[in-house]
Amino acid sequence: MKSGPTIQDIAAAAGVSKSTVSLVLQESPRIKAETADKVREAARALGYVYNRGAAILRGRRSTTIGMVINDLTNPFFVELLVAIERVLAQAGYTTLMAHTAESLETQTRVLRSMREQNVAGLIMSPALGTPDALAAEIQSWGIPLVLVMRPMGPDVDTIGVDNSYGFALATEHLIGQGHTRIAFAGNRKGYAVANQRRQGYLSAMAEHSLPVEDDWIIDVPLTPEGGRNAVRAIFDMKPRPTAVVCYNDQVAIGVLHELDRMGKRAGKALAVVGCDNVVAAEHTNPPLTTLFAGADKLGTIASETLLARLSESSEDEKPPVQYFAVPELVVRESSIGAGASRAGAA
Template identity: 50%
Template structure:
């Protein structure tokens, strides 16, 4: 109904007038305060409905110095791993009554700084950040100095004290490599990844498994590339040209593995019979790739939920001890290796 002029908004004052109470009473009703008798509350609610009142959270939050928005910053939504994480974070946050201010950095530190500032100005109640490559380790301290709760996701940011949610990368890749080793492979490639702590951790697991079996680590079988399908394709193509040809590979992540599957197919090879391939992450797609991918399950969605839960905890209890969630990597065997 009502062709309203854009000028004047309907406020609690109008509701108060309509319900014949004071505006404080209206405010109390809106917060379901037990101070207000049910009858009065109902009358107020009815009046609000009738005149088309909508709560203005900005005003409320400004006055109350609270905030129901949380910034979440991711770097590569094009990788289903991060998309699944984001979904997990968002779900948990919305359940808790928050709303997410989301930004995509595309691995650009500049852009990350921009959105970080914007979110601060917007008065976000906290931040969930998967730092872009090249983020200075000092960022956690800086955000802390803002008085803003922060949980870092997936990529650690040095040894400082901050909340973190990620995966046990070393142990995960160790398990994947170990699986390949147990199957009798000895010339095993490592595909994809170019930089960052996560790569270091995964490589460490790779080397550890090899060392345990007294297999020399062959630099030549470590082929670096962007952690994308394209990178996976390139690295697998390169790997297949090595002599003698490796018989297996562990990939930096699932997306790299998908690209590798493509390169294999291109040469008429099929993972699982002609070559053994392991991914990492267990994104949903892994169950239906061609062939289905054997991988390390770190449950990305859950990871996101944990990150959100940690942040929520910190917001409620600022003094609480630092929390860390490390997804326990599980080997899931499908057909690729």
């Protein structure tokens, strides 16, 4: 909880950037006198007290970047992390990585520690349930922040994927294969990315005037075990869906494993589409159809965005970057070849 006004508050009151406020408080000669006076007046009006000793410590140039990742059990985030680390290392930065395992408590503790260690910047994929206000709070610390995969509003640099488009594309593919009863596995209530992916699925179904039963939208953990649970739920439905769009490849791989355990094959008993195109996707049995946006590309763009923030001055500060990659569908056996079984699915 904040104990008093922040640099962010002063910037808003004075109508300038956070970088400008920081430079004024440090008595930098780079800021025009008129602007400096406006910032100081805003600070006085808000009752802001500048801690010069702490600022001197913070002013020491750091070459460490903090990376906070929500789920390293998901191979996609490992691939993303490798790309981020590679680009930052080439620029002379070392990385301090933390895994939150979707825990808000762990995330709070990790961010506090990284702030204390004076990281030069942060790249973060927020834990489930993170309030959007956290992005502004981190920015008020004077630490550049880039979010990956999980947006938290338009006022912070964000690198992600056009989820709605991608899941509409995946659903259209299944409709094109002749499926009319299609489930969505991996719905997470109150979670922005899940909402976007579900909306893409629903929009494609509506475009073809296909009904969606409430129980076809299946809320399961975003893990292989969640995929196994989804398959069991689907085969209990009467009549059951003949295809399923999965939140990610982790869920989809769980679906494939459970189908195999049941003596059934994806693409015949149930058409399956995943998302992320992790390395294992083309080696599953059968190979998995999945959405691809490129973890390496996204990690590279996230790193370059942060490096640009670290090199810019208050006078040339750019608007927030909002980059959302348009995914492609990689079609493999898991979503095709089910024609013989569709009519008899029940």
